Amino acid sequence: MQQAQYQLIIVGGGPAGLTAGLYAARGRLSVLLVEKGATGGQVLVTDWVDNYPGFADGVSGFDLMDKMTAHADRFGLEKRFATIASLDLAGDIKTITLENGEQLTAKSVIICTGAKPRKLGIPGEYEYAGRGVSYCATCDGPFYRNQEIAVVGGGNTAIQEALHLTKFASKVTVIHRRGELRATKILQEKAFCNEKIEFLWNTQVLEIHGSKNTGVEDLVLQHFNNDQSILKVTGIFVLIGIAPNTEILPMRQLKSDESGFLITDEEMATSIPGVFAAGDIRSKRSRQIVNAAGEGAVAELSVEHYLGNQAPDQPLNCSE
Numbered sequence: 486m487q488q489a490q491y492q493l494i495i496v497g498g499g500p501a502g503l504t505a506g507l508y509a510a511r512g513r514l515s516v517l518l519v520e521k522g523a524t525g526g527q528v529l530v531t532d533w534v535d536n537y538p539g540f541a542d543g544v545s546g547f548d549l550m551d552k553m554t555a556h557a558d559r560f561g562l563e564k565r566f567a568t569i570a571s572l573d574l575a576g577d578i579k580t581i582t583l584e585n586g587e588q589l590t591a592k593s594v595i596i597c598t599g600a601k602p603r604k605l606g607i608p609g610e611y612e613y614a615g616r617g618v619s620y621c622a623t624c625d626g627p628f629y630r631n632q633e634i635a636v637v638g639g640g641n642t643a644i645q646e647a648l649h650l651t652k653f654a655s656k657v658t659v660i661h662r663r664g665e666l667r668a669t670k671i672l673q674e675k676a677f678c679n680e681k682i683e684f685l686w687n688t689q690v691l692e693i694h695g696s697k698n699t700g701v702e703d704l705v706l707q708h709f710n711n712d713q714s715i716l717k718v719t720g721i722f723v724l725i726g727i728a729p730n731t732e733i734l735p736m737r738q739l740k741s742d743e744s745g746f747l748i749t750d751e752e753m754a755t756s757i758p759g760v761f762a763a764g765d766i767r768s769k770r771s772r773q774i775v776n777a778a779g780e781g782a783v784a785e786l787s788v789e790h791y792l793g794n795q796a797p798d799q800p801l802n803c804s805e
């Protein structure tokens with residue numbers, strides 16, 4: 486019978502993947518973490534994390550992920566920075582094919598591919614992406630010093646990042662499609678008290694206008710009474726939630742919800758034996774760094790349980 490190269494391959498190196506990797510390396514599994522970019526995931530571009538236990542004064546997203554990576558490294562987690570082309574998860578041995586054609590095999594897989602920012606899908610959004618349209622306040626905020634900008638969305642990300650953007654912009658207009666925010670009360674209170682933030686309620690962005698030379702110049706807005714207006718801004722931050730990173734996953738093999746997030750049980754097991762999922766890729770209500778890390782730990786412990794019930798590769802020889 487074919488033997489797998491690894492007991493476990495973890496796909497994705499955000500908080501969930503790194504925690505699973507830390508547990509697996511410390512638990513002496515033969516484990517590989519495959520990540521296409523830098524370890525850290527979406528948190529890397531989060532300006533400030535104020536609610537991760539143990540960091541009483543808060544911590545930057547970058548520093549937190551740096552510490553998580555160093556922690557996994559201390560136990561010798563093997564990492565591979567490569568782009569995955571496809572995964573075949575159906576059999577007892579799971580095969581991961583990299584973009585360069587190389588194949589990696591494992592007895593179990595933890596999927597931690599996370600999620601990416603959702604798009605508005607309106608005219609001008611694609612055209613001016615990177616030239617006034619942004620999905621990351623931490624990355625692009627400093628470009629808007631003393632300028633008037635807009636943030637679209639009413640969740641934690643939109644309000645947290647609107648607050649962050651007031652460090653640079655002269656005015657931040659939050660455009661929200663409803664009359665109340667989804668963000669937590671503490672963020673709402675901070676935003677309502679911030680003199681640089683103005684709210685446009687029950688308003689949608691219909692189009693983004695600009696010019697080839699200068700990028701975004703204004704937004705066409707539609708208000709609750711169907712009136713339209715123009716808002717002059719040089720930047721628009723679209724922070725309207727996330728979509729699952731499933732492009733490389735065999736979605737015909739995996740059960741998912743209507744938005745494409747993976748369905749697991751409470752032990753993080755997906756619909757395929759030996760395949761687990763953790764972090765933002767899972768179908769769930771709360772997406773916090775601390776959940777992702779916790780789910781990474783649960784998924785790895787489930788892998789240990791799963792492997793414990795599998796036949797060993799070679800019979801034990803206690804006389805050696």
Ligand code: NAP
Nearest residue numbers: 638639640641642643662663667724725726727770771772
């Ligand atoms: P979210 O909670 O799903 O909020 C998305 C926001 O965008 C909602 O206000 C939604 O409006 C709006 N929206 C969605 N589609 C839209 C569209 N097509 N046009 C206009 N507006 C649209 O997403 P999120 O804020 O990115 O947060 C994602 C997860 O991360 C959440 O679980 C959140 O709690 C978590 N998070 C936590 C923290 C923290 O704890 N500090 C920070 C950031 C994120 P409606 O309200 O009308 O649906």
